[in-house]
Amino acid sequence: MSGNGEHEVTSKTTKRNAWQQVCDGVCALVLRAAHLAFIIHRSFQAWVQNSLSQAELDVQELLQGDDTEELSEKRQHLADFLQSLPQRPKHFAVILPEANECSEGGSLKTSFDEIAYRLRKSSMAQRVTTNGRVARICLEDGKHVEYSGGDDIDADTDLSFERPPTLHVSLWSRDNGYPALARLARELAGQDECGRLSSGSIDEPCVAAKLVDAAGHEHPDLVLLYDNLVCIPDFPPWQLQNSEVFQVGSATARSLGNAALSAFTSYANIEKRWGK
């Protein structure tokens, strides 16, 4: 008799498990359908964005194109628009999808050399700014510095006495983030061991002072994440503290230049409350 009772319980448990499995299977199908619906919705949104952006001006063309009358007019129009924005970032950062660093043989030095070469060759470095002088661009990656443009630089020029560059471009890598914080901790520990510093004096302003970049900025005002994935890939974390983050994927924006323009437009209307 007890054997029959056990058999009944086992059979009920098996039926329940089977029923649960069927329910789980149906739920899994519904989830797949939800994923598909989401992908279709996102693709449709991207298609709509792309269609709208066809009518916009191509910023990449304006930056790199030759100096024709039509392009000069469009550049002036763009410059007027940027000047009219109620607020503009002083320090602007762009996060690009992982490219050179993780590729075989890639390194930040390679990126630096490539970008320096392109800057020297580009017409942007020859253009005259609003104050009537040719734009001077400083490119640095923490180890190397190079200047492009400007009409008053030669091999003997002492750059430390020169006017600040019109544009300062810093190349950052993962090394500027977590490893830099670890190096700073080692440096402070070393100073503590030598008696030049006490651990009690290590606070936020002390750390912030050590993390200022070569151009004298603490952190970017605006970070453009030019990637389809909405994730920050090892960007220096300290520098994100009060940055506005604008994400646009390569599938949605016509070009990096257009993405930057959208980011500036979005930044123009933000309200910073600083905790209040």
Add this chain to the structure above:
Amino acid sequence: MLQLQFQSWYAYAGLTVLILAYIVGNGVYGRQLPLPLNKQCAAVCIYVQGKVRLLAVRVLRQGPIPQHVGFIMDGNRRFAKKAHMETPSKGHLAGFTKLTKVLEWCNDLGIKHVSVFAFAINNFNRSAEEVGALMGIARDKLRDLAENSELVNKYGVRIRVVGSRELLPADVRESIEYAEEKTRGNLGMTLNVCCPYSATDEISTAIRRLVEDVEKGVLSAADIDEAALEKRLQIPGPDLDILVRTSGQIRFSNFMLWQSAKMAYIQFVDAYWPEFSFYHMARILVSWQLASRDIEKRKLAGAVHDRLASGEQLRNSVSSSDTYCGDRTCE
């Protein structure tokens, strides 16, 4: 006869739709325009909503579930203004109610760690009245959560309060200690309440703790690396999977920077925190599930790159010591 039957079917269908529309409309919007059977309709709507939510949770759990989710609960005061509430603190109370609901959803979904940005260090710049009201809410609600909530009593949620608590009034610190002590042995979901908190303060405190440990001889300066620094953070792990900020603002406001910059999936939701709904949560989860494979691939690629880079540094250091030995006359 057949025609009459069809006409009856249409009549039944139309009547059913009307009744359902009345129940839903009265239950959802009945507060603005009270109609007969308002309470009963609201009860039906809440019951059905609960069942639909449970079904949605079951569906979502068939896919990957994040381990750690962070919320920046922004927009309470603007919600209070929008809803014509008397004071901004009513908005904060509505925000707390929403927090308890969100914690229930996270618990149902099987999320193991939830971190919420309750109060920033620079929020002390607000008016004394508002800060006082917020401290009062923190003191009362933390105690209430630890004592009476189903989440703690039934589901074993563990409460941790993270931040520079020496800046808080004594009565709030007491409530914090009480809540932490009462839930210390709980094995369910971990709730990290960041109050008062800033990520830069967390990182600089971790650096200071590292240097203090070097002073005490726990480790040497040469042993300091990212892992040692991360262990001394107030929220050391697991890695943050999703970061959600409400109210449409697109910044981190100094919240969990170390954790967020490690490929956390970031979602800026254009709704105030008290208006954050299960629909928003489900949408975020579905989009994270779709992106999770790409995120894992990128994390693996980053880990491989780090190993190669550290291997390169080791090779360089070994080769430089060979050169040094080669320069001297070696015995």
